[in-house]
Amino acid sequence: MTEAMLGATLGKTGADFRIWSHHADLVEICLFDERGETEIARLTMTRGEGDVHHVFAKGVKEGARYGFRIHGPYDPGQGHWYDPSKLLVDPYATELDRTFVYDPRLGQVGVDTADLMPKTILKTHKALRPMMPLGDRAGFIYEVNVKAFTMLHPEVPEAERGTLKALAHPAILAHLRRIGVDMIELMPITAWIDERHLPPLGLTNSWGYNPVAMMALDPCLVPGGVKELRETVAALHAEGIGVILDLVFNHTGESDVHGTTLSLRGIDNRSLFRHVAHDPGTLVNDTGCGNTLACDHPFIRQLITDTLRHFVLSAGVDGFRFDLAPIMGRHWDGFHANAPTLKAILEDDVLEDRILIAEPWDIGQGGYQLGRFPDAFLEWNDRARDTFRRYWRGDAGTTGDLATALAGSADLFAHHGAAQSRSVNFICAHDGFSLLDLVSYEHKHNEANGEENRDGHNENHSWNNGIEGETSDKAILKKRRQDVEALLATLFASRGAVMITAGDEFGRTQLGNNNAYCQDNVLTWLNWSAVDPELMETTARLAAMRQRFGCFSDTGFLTGNGDVEWLGPTGETMTTAEWETPDLSTLTMVLSTLDGETAKPARIAVLFNRSTEPRDIVLPQATGRKWRRLATGRAQAAISVKPRSVDFWVET
Numbered sequence: 001m002t003e004a005m006l007g008a009t010l011g012k013t014g015a016d017f018r019i020w021s022h023h024a025d026l027v028e029i030c031l032f033d034e035r036g037e038t039e040i041a042r043l044t045m046t047r048g049e050g051d052v053h054h055v056f057a058k059g060v061k062e063g064a065r066y067g068f069r070i071h072g073p074y075d076p077g078q079g080h081w082y083d084p085s086k087l088l089v090d091p092y093a094t095e096l097d098r099t100f101v102y103d104p105r106l107g108q109v110g111v112d113t114a115d116l117m118p119k120t121i122l123k124t125h126k127a128l129r130p131m132m133p134l135g136d137r138a139g140f141i142y143e144v145n146v147k148a149f150t151m152l153h154p155e156v157p158e159a160e161r162g163t164l165k166a167l168a169h170p171a172i173l174a175h176l177r178r179i180g181v182d183m184i185e186l187m188p189i190t191a192w193i194d195e196r197h198l199p200p201l202g203l204t205n206s207w208g209y210n211p212v213a214m215m216a217l218d219p220c221l222v223p224g225g226v227k228e229l230r231e232t233v234a235a236l237h238a239e240g241i242g243v244i245l246d247l248v249f250n251h252t253g254e255s256d257v258h259g260t261t262l263s264l265r266g267i268d269n270r271s272l273f274r275h276v277a278h279d280p281g282t283l284v285n286d287t288g289c290g291n292t293l294a295c296d297h298p299f300i301r302q303l304i305t306d307t308l309r310h311f312v313l314s315a316g317v318d319g320f321r322f323d324l325a326p327i328m329g330r331h332w333d334g335f336h337a338n339a340p341t342l343k344a345i346l347e348d349d350v351l352e353d354r355i356l357i358a359e360p361w362d363i364g365q366g367g368y369q370l371g372r373f374p375d376a377f378l379e380w381n382d383r384a385r386d387t388f389r390r391y392w393r394g395d396a397g398t399t400g401d402l403a404t405a406l407a408g409s410a411d412l413f414a415h416h417g418a419a420q421s422r423s424v425n426f427i428c429a430h431d432g433f434s435l436l437d438l439v440s441y442e443h444k445h446n447e448a449n450g451e452e453n454r455d456g457h458n459e460n461h462s463w464n465n466g467i468e469g470e471t472s473d474k475a476i477l478k479k480r481r482q483d484v485e486a487l488l489a490t491l492f493a494s495r496g497a498v499m500i501t502a503g504d505e506f507g508r509t510q511l512g513n514n515n516a517y518c519q520d521n522v523l524t525w526l527n528w529s530a531v532d533p534e535l536m537e538t539t540a541r542l543a544a545m546r547q548r549f550g551c552f553s554d555t556g557f558l559t560g561n562g563d564v565e566w567l568g569p570t571g572e573t574m575t576t577a578e579w580e581t582p583d584l585s586t587l588t589m590v591l592s593t594l595d596g597e598t599a600k601p602a603r604i605a606v607l608f609n610r611s612t613e614p615r616d617i618v619l620p621q622a623t624g625r626k627w628r629r630l631a632t633g634r635a636q637a638a639i640s641v642k643p644r645s646v647d648f649w650v651e652t
Contacts, residue, residue: 004052006302007092008066010124014058019068019090020051020299021268023080026071027053030087036065036097036119065097065119066090070266074109076257079270079280085112086261091303093120093216094310095225100193100212100253106260107196117262118191120216125226125314133318133355134242137378137422138553139182140492140543141244141499143429145207146189146221149502151525164189164222168235176241179505179536180543183242183355185321187430189229191216193253193262198518201450206520207430209323210253210289212262214307229315242318244355245311249293249304250327250362256283256290264293271297277332286364287324295328301341304328309350319355324362325377326369334366337374346376357424371412373422378497381423384409388427388490389438389461392483392610392644396582402608403566406589407558408495420555423496427487428504433514435504438462439483441469445512448519456515469512482644485538486610489646492542493589493606496555505539507532545630545648549604551593558591565590571618585611586641588619595650603651604630609641616640625651 031041045053072082096118147162155171188208254265274284274292286292329339357378360370384405391398408421465479503526546552558564566574567588587608595602609615626635630648
């Protein structure tokens with residue numbers, strides 16, 4: 001196909017509608033009344049160049065509701081699922097009149113679904129002048145589930161709780177400022193549908209990683225549509241906070257052969273999803289979700305780039321995180337870092353300066369691609385995540401791995417002479433244990449998900465400090481707090497971008513559930529009445545430290561050539577024997593940097609003690625200068641690091 005304007009374009013006397021389909025015999029557009037319930041007109045579209053079907057609907061105005069019906073062969077064995085009884089959502093819809101609600105009839109052949117389906121609302125959006133993205137590639141990213149974050153916040157008006165608009169509330173903005181957030185990463189806010197096994201269990205998808213319409217904002221989360229997104233982004237920008245959207249371009253909620261026909265499946269399933277070679281009736285499942293988008297197809301490529309452009313031009317977003325991103329670079333023979341879809345994003349004049357973050361793995365063959373994306377992409381670094389966890393759990397032989405991760409993970413990102421880290425370092429994300437649960441549970445506890453605890457990762461590199469789960473034992477609670485603070489300090493001392501999930505800065509828990517995607521309830525809604533203020537202050541102090549000392553936000557790899565010293569407890573350079581000591585309990589990282597408060601060169605020492613006893617540490621001291629503890633500003637002749645902690649000292 002040749003690239004063409006797709007979707008709906010409003011003119012003075014009506015609207016032009018365009019949709020792509022190669023295998024369809026006939027495409028019709030259905031116009032509905034203002035309530036989206038009664039069909040008032042049905043127009044046949046004309047196939048034009050490049051298999052783009054089009055029609056001009058005279059008299060149609062902004063706010064009109066519509067959907068498509070597409071005729072063609074119904075032959076699943078050949079990859080065709082055409083069924084004109086199915087009303088289909090426009091892939092280029094930017095606003096819908098209602099949310100998707102799963103119903104078995106959405107997948108039943110010959111059953112009309114007009115009463116079940118959301119209707120596309122015809123909207124025009126004024127293009128903004130793209131501004132340079134806020135934040136930088138080594139900022140503090142704050143991952144947010146919009147509903148869970150705001151649903152129980154006492155200062156947010158009830159009518160706004162659970163919506164995107166709540167993020168612009170002064171109380172929310174004050175919290176983001178207090179903890180020093182540079183960029184907020186919004187978990188999916190585009191329209192999705194529940195997985196079919198959830199409704200019988202009385203559960204709903206609360207994460208949004210099961211999309212149907214890539215551009216359309218979910219009406220439950222964003223009832224004000226694109227305008228609400230644009231205004232929320234502007235409010236965050238006014239506070240110096242950038243906005244990243246988490247988008248899913250790897251599958252759709254139409255799922256497998258037992259799934260639903262909602263949009264792309266009914267438009268051209270054989271073309272737009274991957275199928276097993278020489279078997280067009282068998283969907284490839286590199287996502288674990290039942291289907292896999294054919295991102296090497298020109299239509300999907302254009303849909304992806306047009307979606308990204310839409311969110312930049314219509315709402316001013318600063319960047320994007322891509323779920324299961326290797327899918328976007330897949331061809332029939334595997335992943336390619338120079339795949340046309342990835343190149344199209346990097347070469348687009350609107351997108352070329354956006355922040356791009358890849359989740360660099362999928363479950364297909366050769367799906368683990370950490371460190372192999374183009375240089376413009378940051379990447380979620382699960383290797384660093386596991387290293388941080390294993391080090392503080394006490395696993396033997398992890399000191400060298402810790403140093404490598406702290407230094408920017410050159411083993412992963414220094415390919416072909418690259419000098420800058422592209423790592424997004426994190427310890428916990430939406431998928432897995434919360435930070436507090438990581439040090440409170442040795443095993444997952446997902447019974448509430450209805451799958452007899454079979455779902456979710458089994459190996460979490462977690463520990464419970466003596467008792468599994470909830471406890472009132474003050475000694476154990478103290479140990480857990482120490483471990484959480486040590487993990488946060490380790491994260492914020494690492495080179496590259498750092499990310500935490502909302503609530504981890506003040507001790508959120510999911511009671512050991514490490515796959516809470518289907519828990520849209522108090523299990524995942526942040527409990528603002530149970531905030532740990534001391535832990536939150538620790539997070540704020542660590543974020544301020546990163547902003548003050550450029551050595552942490554610098555993305556250049558630490559090389560040891562004047563930028564870092566790795567020291568043992570006596571203040572001497574670490575020896576090979578010390579690096580190879582399996583149970584080494586301490587490590588000192590001394591960084592050369594610029595002090596943002598004084599604008600003078602400085603050295604900052606990061607002292608790690610993972611043992612259960614205090615450890616005395618010696619630091620090399622320059623003539624006429626003193627080491628002062630960053631937290632207190634006081635100089636001490638002898639330096640002792642508390643058990644299970646990370647301490648920061650500055651030479652002045």
